[in-house]
Amino acid sequence: MSNPGRRQFIRYTSGGIAGAALLAGGWWKWTSMQQPMMHASGLGADADQLLAALGGAGVLGEWIIVEHPDYDQPIVDLTQQLRSRLQLPADGPVPAAQFSEQLQQSIQQDFAAAALLAVQNWQLTRTEALVAVLRFKTAGVSAGAIAQAPIEQQIVKIANWGPRTTTAGTLPNSFGEGFSALWFDADNAPRWAQIEINNRRLFTTYRENRVLVASFQGQREFQQQLFSQPGEYPITLHDDMSNSWQHVGNFVVTEAAANELETTVAAENPAFCKVKNWGSRQTTAGVAKHPQKDGSMGVWIDIDCAPADTRLSVNEQSFKTHSSNGVITSNIPPEMFQQPGELSLSLVSESAGTQLEIGVLVIQPN
Amino acid sequence: MFTNLADGPHSANRQCDLLILGAGPAGITVALETAAKAPDLNIIVAEAGGLEPSSAAELDLYAGDSEGSSPYSLSTTRLRYFGGTSGHWGGWCRPLDAIDFIARQQAGLAGWPINKPELMSHYRAAHQWLDIPDDNYDPKRLEPGLQEKLIDFSGNEWFQNRLFHFSPPTRFGTKYRSAIEQSDSIECLLNAAAVSYEHTDTRLNKVTVGGLHGQQITIQANRVVIAMGGMESARHLLLMQQQGWQAAGLNSPKLARGFADHFGLRPGILQLQADRIYQRTESSTGPVMPIITPTPEALTSEAWQNACMMLQITPAANRLPPGYTNHQALGFLGGDTWSYTVQMVLQPRSNENSRLELSTQTDALGLPRIKLFWEIDPRDYQSAQSIFTRFTHEIGRLGLGRGQLKPLDTKLRRRSASGTAHHMGTARMAEHAADGVVDRNLKVFGTDNLYVAGSAVFPSFGYSNPTMTIVALAHRLAAHLTATGTH
Ligand SMILES: Cc1cc2nc3c(=O)[nH]c(=O)nc-3n(C[C@H](O)[C@H](O)[C@H](O)COP(=O)(O)OP(=O)(O)OC[C@H]3O[C@@H](n4cnc5c(N)ncnc54)[C@H](O)[C@@H]3O)c2cc1C
Numbered sequence: 001m002s003n004p005g006r007r008q009f010i011r012y013t014s015g016g017i018a019g020a021a022l023l024a025g026g027w028w029k030w031t032s033m034q035q036p037m038m039h040a041s042g043l044g045a046d047a048d049q050l051l052a053a054l055g056g057a058g059v060l061g062e063w064i065i066v067e068h069p070d071y072d073q074p075i076v077d078l079t080q081q082l083r084s085r086l087q088l089p090a091d092g093p094v095p096a097a098q099f100s101e102q103l104q105q106s107i108q109q110d111f112a113a114a115a116l117l118a119v120q121n122w123q124l125t126r127t128e129a130l131v132a133v134l135r136f137k138t139a140g141v142s143a144g145a146i147a148q149a150p151i152e153q154q155i156v157k158i159a160n161w162g163p164r165t166t167t168a169g170t171l172p173n174s175f176g177e178g179f180s181a182l183w184f185d186a187d188n189a190p191r192w193a194q195i196e197i198n199n200r201r202l203f204t205t206y207r208e209n210r211v212l213v214a215s216f217q218g219q220r221e222f223q224q225q226l227f228s229q230p231g232e233y234p235i236t237l238h239d240d241m242s243n244s245w246q247h248v249g250n251f252v253v254t255e256a257a258a259n260e261l262e263t264t265v266a267a268e269n270p271a272f273c274k275v276k277n278w279g280s281r282q283t284t285a286g287v288a289k290h291p292q293k294d295g296s297m298g299v300w301i302d303i304d305c306a307p308a309d310t311r312l313s314v315n316e317q318s319f320k321t322h323s324s325n326g327v328i329t330s331n332i333p334p335e336m337f338q339q340p341g342e343l344s345l346s347l348v349s350e351s352a353g354t355q356l357e358i359g360v361l362v363i364q365p366n
Numbered sequence: 367m368f369t370n371l372a373d374g375p376h377s378a379n380r381q382c383d384l385l386i387l388g389a390g391p392a393g394i395t396v397a398l399e400t401a402a403k404a405p406d407l408n409i410i411v412a413e414a415g416g417l418e419p420s421s422a423a424e425l426d427l428y429a430g431d432s433e434g435s436s437p438y439s440l441s442t443t444r445l446r447y448f449g450g451t452s453g454h455w456g457g458w459c460r461p462l463d464a465i466d467f468i469a470r471q472q473a474g475l476a477g478w479p480i481n482k483p484e485l486m487s488h489y490r491a492a493h494q495w496l497d498i499p500d501d502n503y504d505p506k507r508l509e510p511g512l513q514e515k516l517i518d519f520s521g522n523e524w525f526q527n528r529l530f531h532f533s534p535p536t537r538f539g540t541k542y543r544s545a546i547e548q549s550d551s552i553e554c555l556l557n558a559a560a561v562s563y564e565h566t567d568t569r570l571n572k573v574t575v576g577g578l579h580g581q582q583i584t585i586q587a588n589r590v591v592i593a594m595g596g597m598e599s600a601r602h603l604l605l606m607q608q609q610g611w612q613a614a615g616l617n618s619p620k621l622a623r624g625f626a627d628h629f630g631l632r633p634g635i636l637q638l639q640a641d642r643i644y645q646r647t648e649s650s651t652g653p654v655m656p657i658i659t660p661t662p663e664a665l666t667s668e669a670w671q672n673a674c675m676m677l678q679i680t681p682a683a684n685r686l687p688p689g690y691t692n693h694q695a696l697g698f699l700g701g702d703t704w705s706y707t708v709q710m711v712l713q714p715r716s717n718e719n720s721r722l723e724l725s726t727q728t729d730a731l732g733l734p735r736i737k738l739f740w741e742i743d744p745r746d747y748q749s750a751q752s753i754f755t756r757f758t759h760e761i762g763r764l765g766l767g768r769g770q771l772k773p774l775d776t777k778l779r780r781r782s783a784s785g786t787a788h789h790m791g792t793a794r795m796a797e798h799a800a801d802g803v804v805d806r807n808l809k810v811f812g813t814d815n816l817y818v819a820g821s822a823v824f825p826s827f828g829y830s831n832p833t834m835t836i837v838a839l840a841h842r843l844a845a846h847l848t849a850t851g852t853h
Contacts, residue, residue, distance in 0.1 A: 056690030100695040104765075107697045111763035120684060121634075122770045123758040128696055221640075221679050221704045339646060340532075340653065342456070360454070365534060365653065 039138045042079040044093020050100060052139045054131070061136025063119050064129050071133045078134045085127050103131065153244045155237055156189040165252040168230050169317040171223065171333060178335035180223060182235070184212040184248065190239050197251060198226060198233040212237075230255045271352035273304040275359075278345075282362045285340045296331035299345070301358060303328060307349035314343050314361075321347075332361075340365040368547060370416065372557040372579040382410040382553075384847065385573060385587035387560045387602075389413035390450020391833055392819040392840045393593035394538045394546070395495055399844030401551045407848075409552045410585055412575045414559035414594070415447030417539070423578060427559070427729045428598070434720065434740035436783040438627075443787035444595050448556060449539020451595060451787070452833070457535025458655070459498055459834040460528075461489045463672060465662045466713065466828035472669035474715040474745065476825045479797045479806040488838040488845075495837045496533040497541075500651045503529045509650050515643040516656055517766060524664045524760050528674065530655040532646065533833075558583075560594075560602060561731050565611050568814045578730060589847065593819040593840070596789025600625075600722050600822055601736050603793055603803065603810070608724060608734070614799035615811030621803050622723065622792050624716035625740060626827055627785030631710040631747075633754035633774055636677065637686055638767035640702040644677040659829070660753055668756070671749045672713040674829045675757065677706035684770070691767055699765040708757075708769075711829040712750045716791055717743040742783055747775035788832045793822040801825075807846050808839065819843055 041048050051057075065072045080090070086102035088094055110116065110125030117129045124132075161184040166172035174180045182202070184195065187210055194204045195214035200222055202214035216223040226233060232250040239245070278301040280289040290298035299312070304326050311318040312330035321330040328347070336343060345358040369376065384400060386393045389411050397411050415424060425441050432438040445453045462482065469477025493501045505516055505527040516527050546554050558575035561582070565571060570590050576582035592599045600622040607616040615621070646655045657674040665672055690696075691703040720741040724734040751774050758769025773779075796802025799811035804823050810816040819840050821832040 050695055054690075054693050054695065056687035057693070057696075059687035060690060103695050104697040108763050111759045114759060116759070118771070120770070121772070122686060122768050123755070123762065124768065125762065131696070224679065340534075341646075342454075 039075060041134055041138045042076060042091075043083075043088075043099065044095075046096040047094045047099040048138065050096045051131070051135050054135050057128075057132045057135040058139060058141035059136075060119070060124075060128075061132035061134070062141060064117070064124075064133050065136070067119055068117065068129075071129060073133075075134065075137050078130055078137065082127075082130045082134060085130065103127065150238070151244045153246065155193065155239050155244060155246045156186050158237070158248055159185040159187070161185065161235075161248060164249065165254065166227055167254050167318065167320075168228055170319065171227055171335065174333060174335060178338070179216045179220070180227070181213055181215040182251070184214070184237070185210065186212050186237075189237070192239070194238045195248075196236045196238060196245075199236075201238075227253055229253060271349050271354045272306050272310075272347060272356040275347075275356065276302040276304070278302060278358050280361070281359065282364060283337055284364050286334075286338055288334060288337070292331050294331075295334040297334070297337060298329055298331055299361070301328045301347065302326065303347075306347060306356075307352045309351050310347050310349050313346045313348045313355065318348060337361075337363050339363065367549065367553050368417075368556055369553055370556045371575070371577060371581045371583065372416070375581065376583055378583055380410060380553075380583060380585045381408075381587070382585060383407040383588045384409045384591070385585050385589070386411045386591045386593055386819075387573065387575075388450065388592065388594035388598070388820075389448050389539075389546075389554060390593060390595060390820070391452050391495075391538050392836050393450070393591070394542050395837050395840035396591055396593060396819055396844050396847070397552050397554075398542060398545055398549070399491075399841055400847050401549050403844060403848040405551055407551060410587070411546070411552060411554040412558040412560060412573070412585065413448050413554060413556055414577070415445075416556045417448050417543070419453065420446040423730065427578075427731060427733075429729070430736035430738065431725060432738045432740065434738060435742065436740065436781050438738055438740045438785060440597065440736065440738060443785070443789070444597065447539065448543070448554070449537055452536065452538040455535050455833060456831075457496075457533035458530055458831040459496055459533050460503060460530045460830040461485075461492075461834055461838070462828040462830050463659075463662070465665055466672055466826060466830075470666065470669065473665070473671055473749070474743070475671065475713070476716060476794070476796075476801070478825050479795055485835075485838050485842065488841040489834065491841045492834050492837040493531075495536070495841070496834060497536045498531045498533055498652075500531060503531070505529050505656055508654070508656075512643065512647065512649055512654075512656075515641060517639075517642060517658070517761075517764070519658075522661070522760065522764075524661060524756055525658055526661050528657050528659050530646075530657060530830075532653040532655070555583075557581075559731065560592075561733060563602075563606055563609065563611075565606065565609075565613075568613065568812065570606075570813065570816045576731065587815075589815040589817065591817040591819050591843065591847075596625075596792060596820055596822045597722060597736065597738070599818055599820055600792035601724070601733075603818070604722070604724050605733065613810060613812035613816075615793075615803045615813065615816075618799045618801075618803050618811065620794050620796070620801065623718050623721045624791040624794065625720045625722055625738065625789070626714040626716060626791045627740065627788050628711050628714065628827070628829065628831070629742060629783045629785050631712055631750050631774060632707055632772065633710055633750050634708055634758070634772045635680065635684075635770045636706045636708060636758070636761060636767055637691060637703045637770075638677070638706055638761060639699065640704045642677060642704075642706070644675065644706075658757070664756075668752065670753050671715060671746065672829050673750065673753050674711050675754075676709045676711075678709055680705050680707040686768060697762075697765045698767075703767050708754060710750055710754065711786075712746055712753075713827050713829050714746055715743040716794075716826065717741050722792055740785065742780065744775060747779075750774055786831070788821060788827075790821040790824045790827050790832060793818045794825040795823045796825060808843050817843060817847075 106127040107125045115126045163172040171180045195202050203217045204214045230253050235248040283289045288297035321328045343361040347356045428441045430440045445451045464482040467478040467481045557577040562574045574584045659674045723737045725737045727735045794802035808817045
């Protein structure tokens with residue numbers, strides 16, 4: 001129970017993605033290092049090793065104890081209960097293969113029989129709850145992670161990098177398949193250098209010995225998470241060969257005005273004049289009408305007056321607008337019109353606290 | 367042929383074999399199918415709107431009060447012009463499941479007086495009407511690349527994969543306009559809303575149609591089909607009842623009661639194998655949407671209402687500790703896990719308190735406005751919770767991930783429940799007038815010549831969007847009308 005890193009990890013987890021991702025980085029490193037046991041479970045060395053290798057189970061064990069204090073029992077009692085649940089002999093060492101097999105079976109049976117425990121509303125089985133608490137009591141949650149951590153040092157000079165910011169809900173610098181990419185002007189970086197954002201590795205390639213490109217390719221979910229939550233996310237460069245890393249900067253996701261607003265939708269809107277006309281009202285999936293350089297689609301709204309901070313809201317994501325001669329223009333990124341469907345467009349002003357509905361942009365199948 | 371009543375004076379009276387009130391998917395299908403099968407019949411379609419979306423003043427004719435447990439928009443959930451609400455529908459399509467037709471008292475579900483096999487040939491025709499080339503809803507027919515992205519439920523007693531298909535979506539007002547225009551036997555009156563009725567004991571003899579333009583004509587018809595959409599049809603049946611027409615269907619305790627809509631539920635989050643697709647996607651035969659549904663056996667044994675689940679990849683702040691879902695010793699199959707928000711569409715129970723009434727206020731045509739009391743049966747939430755809870759157990763048992771439950775039946779959720787513009791159940795089909803308003807042929811009980819087309823007649827609702835079934839029923843009604851002659 002006396003692990004200095006533990007409390008911090010738990011705080012991070014409840015702090016949302018930032019914490020989860022940090023935990024991900026730290027945990028991955030720890031589990032791959034095979035830490036020595038802190039206490040024996042009484043199931044034998046084989047089973048203890050298997051328990052120790054159950055990364056993540058320790059953290060879960062602590063969650064369980066917090067929410068279900070009746071699980072906070074001495075190791076010997078937990079082991080005894082686990083033995084009986086897994087129908088193992090009352091004492092003696094348990095071979096790893098048998099332990100693993102019985103565990104799987106018992107978890108399956110628990111699910112079938114609804115022998116469950118809710119932990120932070122997750123539906124977990126009684127068996128895995130016992131295992132998780134036992135794992136926590138015998139091996140803690142993160143011993144060794146910090147001791148073996150890579151050293152922070154300058155690896156290479158980064159002359160410039162970007163993009164550095166986006167609005168929540170908008171993918172920065174995103175390409176054909178809807179993945180964002182960041183670039184780093186870094187002369188002579190090691191070829192194997194990798195970029196992490198918020199402790200998560202990005203797919204990093206090195207172009208012409210000069211520019212590192214780090215893409216979210218293959219990490220759509222993480223990308224969505226990251227760019228939908230306002231915050232500052234550290235970017236680091238890693239050289240695994242020398243077990244070192246350097247801080248590059250912070251990527252900033254700012255609040256999306258439209259999502260946060262208490263909006264009023266009214267026919268007579270005091271902040272906006274009437275929309276006289278707008279377009280395009282229709283396109284085909286994958287086709288940008290009024291295409292922009294980055295593949296996005298330009299839309300225009302003919303309106304005599306609108307507040308200076310007006311943004312275009314498209315299915316509740318909001319985008320910058322430009323205004324000249326009574327016409328507001330804005331761009332809709334390509335990933336929003338790849339599939340047939342409907343996008344509902346409105347103008348939003350945070351300062352005026354109002355929203356003006358424009359209409360529906362129909363995306364026809366191609 | 368189109369005649370626009372707003373264009374000026376027309377001969378005051380018309381006669382026809384068949385009068386159809388409303389030109390949405392239901393009305394247009396009945397008209398064109400009947401004309402194709404019986405070209406000698408003289409058909410009039412009276413449509414409240416014109417060929418273009420209606421003005422604010424015309425839309426105001428739909429306005430009324432919503433006094434149920436959560437707000438419901440009476441005017442934005444339906445359109446009032448030629449083509450009806452198909453002018454902006456989304457095109458999600460799926461026939462009802464066979465079990466949706468069966469009465470299951472334990473689950474509070476009435477069942478239909480007809481079964482699915484009776485509707486099959488009409489469902490096939492509906493696919494053509496809705497421009498859906500593929501009527502196979504079994505995901506096993508998907509290409510291997512897509513099948514790999516589904517959960518393997520083979521042999522599972524609780525859950526199974528199914529599909530939605532998508533209509534382009536067919537805009538009935540655009541697609542079928544020229545067919546109506548060119549038809550020798552159909553006259554479509556535009557800006558011709560039904561405003562009053564003359565009846566004998568068993569027959570609706572005359573219908574007067576008019577509009578804000580002030581022109582009116584009276585139509586004498588051998589048979590009349592009301593196809594004004596799930597709310598407006600009930601409103602007009604209530605009007606006939608208010609005028610003192612004693613026909614059994616109009617005096618059924620079920621008239622305008624049991625109003626239902628599919629409402630969205632988000633029962634929880636899954637941390638599940640990466641890259642599962644239960645959202646709209648492209649397949650080799652067009653767009654499809656894989657869904658997860660309980661098996662019929664599970665629906666029966668657990669007395670669940672039918673439901674389907676879609677998964678939406680989601681940024682989840684709260685995940686299980688990293689690495690946890692990779693351990694084979696804990697039964698996990700391995701690989702990355704993503705977070706998905708589960709979107710559920712549940713078959714609503716018929717709730718007798720959920721109803722439409724005529725208000726004391728009138729609209730600009732002098733008709734009483736409607737009052738809607740939309741109420742979700744609390745047992746709907748229990749059914750949804752029970753289905754999702756069992757689903758999380760199956761996900762766990764199969765080693766695919768874990769599920770997290772969210773509280774479903776909270777005050778806030780009830781207040782903010784929102785429907786999906788599927789207006790169902792207000793003129794239910796039944797064997798007897800005690801249980802419904804129309805019989806198995808969609809004829810109002812106690813009348814000789816009054817029919818209802820549209821989702822008002824659904825006695826129970828499944829989770830599928832209604833238009834495919836509306837069109838299938840309209841096709842079936844046309845067959846009935848032609849088979850039973852002109853009187
Ligand atoms: C935004 C939206 C999305 C939808 N998406 C889907 C979907 O994806 N899948 C699906 O299955 N369903 C969907 N629906 C529902 C679908 O639109 C309806 O089920 C369908 O249009 C009903 O057809 P109907 O012919 O019965 O009624 P309607 O389409 O409502 O047509 C009724 C017609 O009657 C006319 N009328 C009204 N009063 C009178 C009167 N007094 N006299 C004469 N005529 C009158 C109206 O003007 C109208 O033309 C959606 C609905 C909405 C609002």
